[in-house]
Structures are given as C-alpha cells and as structure tokens.
Amino acid sequence: MPGPADAASAVVFRGAGKVYRRSHLGRVTETVGLAGLNLEIRRGEVFGLLGLNGSGKTTAIKLLMGLHLPTTGDVSVLGRRVPDVEVLARIGYAPEAAYLNRALTGRENLRLFATLSRIPGAEREARVARMMDRVGLGHAIDKRLAEYSKGMLQRASLAQALIHDPELVIMDEPITGLDPLAIKEVRALILWLKGKGKTVLFASHDISEVEKVCDRIAILSGGRLARAMTQDEWRGKDSLEAAFASSVTRTDGVGEIRLD
Amino acid sequence: METIKAVFDYTLREHIRHKVWLSGALFGLVLLTGGLVASALAQEERVRMLLDLGLAAIETIGLVSVVFLTVHLILQEIESRAVFLILTHPIRRSHYLLGRFLGTLAAVGAGMAAMGLVHWALVRLLGGAGDGSYLLAWSCSFGKVAVMGALSLLLSLTLTSEAAAMAFAVFLWVLGHFTAEMRFLAERSGNPLTRAALTAISHAVPDFAHFNARDAWHAGDLSVGWAAAAALYVLGYCAACLALSVQVFEQKEF
Numbered sequence: 001m002p003g004p005a006d007a008a009s010a011v012v013f014r015g016a017g018k019v020y021r022r023s024h025l026g027r028v029t030e031t032v033g034l035a036g037l038n039l040e041i042r043r044g045e046v047f048g049l050l051g052l053n054g055s056g057k058t059t060a061i062k063l064l065m066g067l068h069l070p071t072t073g074d075v076s077v078l079g080r081r082v083p084d085v086e087v088l089a090r091i092g093y094a095p096e097a098a099y100l101n102r103a104l105t106g107r108e109n110l111r112l113f114a115t116l117s118r119i120p121g122a123e124r125e126a127r128v129a130r131m132m133d134r135v136g137l138g139h140a141i142d143k144r145l146a147e148y149s150k151g152m153l154q155r156a157s158l159a160q161a162l163i164h165d166p167e168l169v170i171m172d173e174p175i176t177g178l179d180p181l182a183i184k185e186v187r188a189l190i191l192w193l194k195g196k197g198k199t200v201l202f203a204s205h206d207i208s209e210v211e212k213v214c215d216r217i218a219i220l221s222g223g224r225l226a227r228a229m230t231q232d233e234w235r236g237k238d239s240l241e242a243a244f245a246s247s248v249t250r251t252d253g254v255g256e257i258r259l260d
Numbered sequence: 261m262e263t264i265k266a267v268f269d270y271t272l273r274e275h276i277r278h279k280v281w282l283s284g285a286l287f288g289l290v291l292l293t294g295g296l297v298a299s300a301l302a303q304e305e306r307v308r309m310l311l312d313l314g315l316a317a318i319e320t321i322g323l324v325s326v327v328f329l330t331v332h333l334i335l336q337e338i339e340s341r342a343v344f345l346i347l348t349h350p351i352r353r354s355h356y357l358l359g360r361f362l363g364t365l366a367a368v369g370a371g372m373a374a375m376g377l378v379h380w381a382l383v384r385l386l387g388g389a390g391d392g393s394y395l396l397a398w399s400c401s402f403g404k405v406a407v408m409g410a411l412s413l414l415l416s417l418t419l420t421s422e423a424a425a426m427a428f429a430v431f432l433w434v435l436g437h438f439t440a441e442m443r444f445l446a447e448r449s450g451n452p453l454t455r456a457a458l459t460a461i462s463h464a465v466p467d468f469a470h471f472n473a474r475d476a477w478h479a480g481d482l483s484v485g486w487a488a489a490a491a492l493y494v495l496g497y498c499a500a501c502l503a504l505s506v507q508v509f510e511q512k513e514f
Contacts, residue, residue: 099341115266116349
C-alpha cells in the first residue's frame with residue numbers, strides 16, 4: 001500500500017512510528033501509539049481510517065498535523081514533510097469534539113481561524129458570514145459559543161475546518177454523538193467535498209458510515225496497519241464489518257461480553 | 261504580524277469577558293476602605309496615605325492578576341484542547357505565545373490604567389499628585405507586572421502544575437525585592453560557592469530595584485536615563501523569558 005510521495009499522493013506515512021514515554025518518580029513507561037505505519041492516501045479520494053480505541057487513528061492524525069513528532073520514519077502531506085507550518089494552510093481539521101474558545105461569538109471565532117488561515121482581510125468578513133450560513137449558523141453568528149448547543153458547536157468546528165477551502169480535510173470521529181439528521185448532513189458534506197476534488201480523511205468507529213462514503217479504508221490495530229481495502233473489496237465477497245472483526249484485536253485489556 | 265494580532269485580539273476579548281473587571285471591583289473595595297480610614301486623618305496625611313495605599317493596591321492587584329492569568333493562559337488552552345485547533349492552522353508557536361502574552365498584558369494594563377485614572381482623580385481632588393510623578397509611579401508598577409507576567413508564563417510551561425507555578429512566581433516576586441541584599445551577602449560571603457550562587461540568583465530573579473522611583477528620587481538619580489534603563493530592563497527580561505518559553509513550547513506535543 002505505501003507508495004512514493006508524488007503528485008498523486010495527499011498523505012504518505014513511511015514507517016511512521018510513535019512511542020509515548022512517561023516518566024514518574026524515575027520510572028519510565030513506554031506506550032506504542034503507532035508502529036511503523038506505511039500508508040498512502042491519494043489526492044481526491046475519501047479515505048477511511050478504522051480502528052478500535054487506542055488503535056492509533058488519532059496518533060496518525062496528530063502526526064500529520066504536526067501536533068506530534070514521529071519517533072521513527074516520516075510523514076508527508078501534500079508533498080511536504082511534516083511538521084511544516086506552511087502546509088497547514090492547505091489542510092482543514094475537524095476534531096472529534098469542538099475545541100473552540102467559548103468566550104467568543106461564532107463570528108469572532110471564525111474570523112480568528114480565517115485570519116490564521118491567511119484569508120485576505122478584504123474578503124474575510126464576507127467569507128465568514130457565507131460559511132456560517134453554509135453550516136446553518138447564520139442566525140447565531142453573533143451569539144457566544146457558550147450559548148451554542150452541541151450540534152451547533154460541531155457545525156462551528158466544521159466551519160473553521162472549511163473556511164480556507166483546504167485541499168485536504170481531516171475529520172476525526174465527526175459523527176460521534178450526532179443525531180441521525182446531522183449524521184446524514186455530514187455524509188452529504190463529505191460527498192460534496194469529494195465532488196469538489198478534495199481529499200477527505202475520515203477517522204471513525206462507525207463501519208456503516210465509513211462504507212457509505214469511503215473509496216478506500218485502512219484498519220489499524222495496536223498501532224499497526226492490519227488491513228487495507230478498496231470499495232470493490234468490501235462490496236464483493238468480504239463485508240467491511242467481517243473484515244474489521246477479523247483484523248483487529250483488543251488492546252485495552254477489556255474482555256468480551258459473555259452471553260452464556 | 262497579522263497572526264500575532266489575531267491571537268492578541270481574542271486573548272484580550274477573552275480576558276475582558278471573563279475576569280479582568282473583577283480586579284477593578286477589588287480595587288474599588290480597597291480604595292473605599294482606605295478612604296474611610298483616611299477621612300479620619302488630617303488633610304496632608306490623608307493625601308499621602310491615599311496616594312500610597314492606592315498605588316500599592318494597583319500594583320498588588322495588577323501582579324496577582326497577571327500571575328494568575330499568565331499561569332492559566334496556555335495550560336487552560338491545553339486542557340480544553342483549544343490549542344489543538346489553533347496550532348493546526350498555519351501559525352508559528354512563537355507567534356501564538358507572543359499574541360497570548362501581549363493580549364494578557366494589555367488586559368491587565370487596561371485594568372491598571374482604569375484603576376489608576378480613578379485613583380489619580382481622587383488624589384487630585386484632595387490636592388495631591390499635581391506633577392508627572394504619578395504617571396512615573398504607575399509606569400514602574402506596570403513594568404514590574406510585565407516582568408512578572410513573562411516570568412509566570414515561563415514557569416507555567418516549565419513546571420506544568422498551575423499551583424507550583426503560581427507559588428514559585430510569588431516566591432520570585434518576593435525575592436526580586438531583595439536583590440541588593442543578596443549581592444551584599446555575596447560580597448560578604450567567605451565561601452566562593454555561596455558567593456557564586458547568590459550572585460547568579462540575584463541576576464536571574466527579576467531585579468525590582470530598577471523600578472524603585474522613590475529611592476532614585478531621594479538619591480537624585482531620577483532622570484530620563486533612569487527611566488530608559490528601567491524600560492530596557494523590562495524589555496530585556498521579558499524577551500529573555502519569552503525566548504525560553506518558546507523553546508519549551510516548541511518541544512511540547514499535544
């Protein structure tokens with residue numbers, strides 16, 4: 001699955017590993033977040049990253065956003081080796097929860113991210129208003145985020161990820177805790193982004209959603225690439241759920257629920 | 261520059277909407293109590309007491325505010341994970357840190373300026389503070405606040421525990437008023453190790469002797485050169501603390 005970083009690659013992990021070291025009272029403990037991941041995501045595709053909790057999905061995303069540094073190997077995004085501040089202008093990131101500053105209004109929040117994303121001052125205000133309208137928050141643009149509901153915050157988070165029209169959109173568990181209507185809208189948004197030629201990286205637990213929107217997927221288990229599949233494969237002989245269940249092993253120390 | 265300004269703007273807004281107005285209310289309480297005590301004294305004593313009490317209250321409230329706010333400044337954003345979203349945009353970590361620090365300093369400075377205006381008007385009403393000495397005294401307090409803000413930021417990033425950073429900042433603030441005594445002890449010490457340690461500590465901790473306008477006035481040293489040296493000290497100390505903070509922050513993973 002790994003391929004050279006070329007014009008067709010949006011993201012390339014080359015033997016990327018991450019070991020977390022914690023030191024307490026002189027005792028050092030190590031946890032493997034990611035173990036030599038080799039993976040390529042092509043431009044223009046919707047790529048699903050599947051795995052259990054602690055499988056390495058968020059670590060992989062943090063490596064490519066430059067929030068973590070790889071212990072081994074390297075990661076390239078849109079042709080540039082990360083961490084690289086410049087490439088962040090071409091990426092939109094929507095995390096699992098809306099990590100926004102609740103003291104700001106919707107407009108102030110989006111204006112901040114528009115400025116950080118280098119949108120020229122002359123078009124910034126119009127773009128902010130347009131994006132808030134697009135995510136259905138036009139009526140609440142001047143309300144403080146502290147007054148937003150969970151669903152509204154999730155939309156404000158999506159707005160900051162899309163305000164600068166990024167080439168690569170990374171969504172980490174974007175549908176967790178959303179109602180069915182909101183899930184349907186996120187699904188439509190992902191397909192709309194694909195239609196505009198964007199690359200979407202969609203990390204989720206939800207197999208049924210992933211199989212509806214993704215072109216290819218990778219299943220991570222214990223920080224390793226357990227399996228990679230194309231749409232044709234899971235629509236053919238092997239269902240995605242069965243492939244997932246046979247590929248992953250629990251690493252969180254929790255046993256199965258016994259039904260006897 | 262635009263990214264620093266964007267971070268500065270939201271930091272200032274955040275502080276104004278959250279906490280900074282509390283310092284004004286506290287100052288009003290101190291002034292009210294001081295005024296009640298002062299009204300029992302003679303005219304000349306009343307002005308002197310009100311002047312000293314007010315300036316001391318402005319400085320203390322400013323220092324408490326800046327230590328509290330800067331210690332929480334980054335740690336709170338890490339805890340709430342708001343820093344995730346900021347740093348996944350094209351902004352250098354040094355710019356983020358500088359914008360946050362300057363925004364906080366501006367918020368505390370605005371609070372101190374508001375308190376200073378009320379206090380100055382009250383003192384003027386009673387016939388005191390007619391010359392420019394009030395502005396100089398206020399500026400010296402702000403200089404101390406700026407230095408303590410930069411130091412607290414560095415401590416918060418180095419120690420990671422908010423309580424430890426605040427306790428250590430208060431300890432260094434107290435120590436900063438005794439740098440001359442530390443150097444005196446270093447000169448008198450027969451042990452070269454103690455001498456070296458005391459000299460090093462006296463230079464590393466903030467030296468608040470640079471902001472003692474009253475002593476400088478009594479010694480006849482008060483001049484534009486003295487003020488420029490104090491301002492340079494503030495800039496130099498803050499720059500050193502911020503440079504070290506950036507070094508620590510660049511290594512952090514979120």
